[in-house]
Amino acid sequence: MLVDYHVHTFLCKHATGVPDEYVDTAIRNGISEIGFSDHCPWPSGFDSKYRMIPCEFNSYRKIISDLKEKYREYVNVKFGLEVDWVPGRMDEVFQNLDSEDFDYLIGSVHYTDEFPFDNPDSIGKWEEKGVADKVWHRYFELVLQMVQSGKFNIIGHFDLPKKFGHYPASMDKVNKFILEIFSVAFGNNMAIELNTSGLRKPVREIYPSLEILKLARKCNLMITLGSDSHAPDEVAANFADAVNLAKSAGYTHICSFDKRMPKLQAIG
Ligand SMILES: [Zn+2]
Numbered sequence: 227m228l229v230d231y232h233v234h235t236f237l238c239k240h241a242t243g244v245p246d247e248y249v250d251t252a253i254r255n256g257i258s259e260i261g262f263s264d265h266c267p268w269p270s271g272f273d274s275k276y277r278m279i280p281c282e283f284n285s286y287r288k289i290i291s292d293l294k295e296k297y298r299e300y301v302n303v304k305f306g307l308e309v310d311w312v313p314g315r316m317d318e319v320f321q322n323l324d325s326e327d328f329d330y331l332i333g334s335v336h337y338t339d340e341f342p343f344d345n346p347d348s349i350g351k352w353e354e355k356g357v358a359d360k361v362w363h364r365y366f367e368l369v370l371q372m373v374q375s376g377k378f379n380i381i382g383h384f385d386l387p388k389k390f391g392h393y394p395a396s397m398d399k400v401n402k403f404i405l406e407i408f409s410v411a412f413g414n415n416m417a418i419e420l421n422t423s424g425l426r427k428p429v430r431e432i433y434p435s436l437e438i439l440k441l442a443r444k445c446n447l448m449i450t451l452g453s454d455s456h457a458p459d460e461v462a463a464n465f466a467d468a469v470n471l472a473k474s475a476g477y478t479h480i481c482s483f484d485k486r487m488p489k490l491q492a493i494g
């Protein structure tokens with residue numbers, strides 16, 4: 227089976243179309259489960275241009291439960307959320323989320339402290355000397371905190387700092403850090419997503435790279451699939467490439483989530 231667990235809605239203010247159209251693309255592509263995982267709201271405000279406001283969360287929940295009912299015979303609709311890891315500012319978020327009936331939560335890092343490193347406006351800053359090493363290092367520190375928290379099911383777009391083609395000076399040093407993250411993630415029953423949106427970005431590569439995915443395999447980390455759709459026709463985009471990548475790294479199964487419980491399913 228195939229799942230697409232990384233799908234946004236118009237509520238985040240930077241996605242087009244209506245949720246029905248996303249479900250329709252999933253059905254046309256033979257996807258078994260489509261999971262919505264919009265950007266989480268932040269009670270005291272964070273990155274507010276790119277996410278729903280807290281009082282819209284009720285609509286988000288209702289959109290998904292209505293879709294689940296409406297398309298029940300054709301595709302399984304899942305209730306997820308993409309939650310940023312922002313050190314020191316997570317309590318206010320989880321106060322609201324802990325009581326929700328999510329199928330899964332994706333943990334993502336889009337900021338290294340104040341630096342929105344994956345925002346196209348940040349490209350100039352990336353060119354400055356020493357920035358790439360610093361950003362990658364801090365990025366992995368934050369991802370490690372995120373997986374250690376035990377609050378999440380899926381690691382979102384794991385090597386996102388490569389988006390504009392910038393890498394740390396030594397990937398070997400970084401790999402040690404990655405193995406540490408993956409072993410903690412494995413201990414917390416998490417999966418890593420193969421996120422095909424990287425193919426639509428300057429780096430033209432799935433997140434994570436084959437090299438990193440092989441490290442995940444070595445740590446027995448489960449995988450799942452996500453398109454990071456912000457438009458209806460992006461659902462399941464390039465999933466054949468994702469399946470090939472998974473197989474190249476030695477994977478035969480992907481992971482689905484139901485009420486936050488992982489289940490391995492044969493790929494395809
Ligand atoms: Zn987005």
Ligand SMILES: [Zn+2]
Pocket residue numbers: 308334336382383
């Ligand atoms: Zn993201």
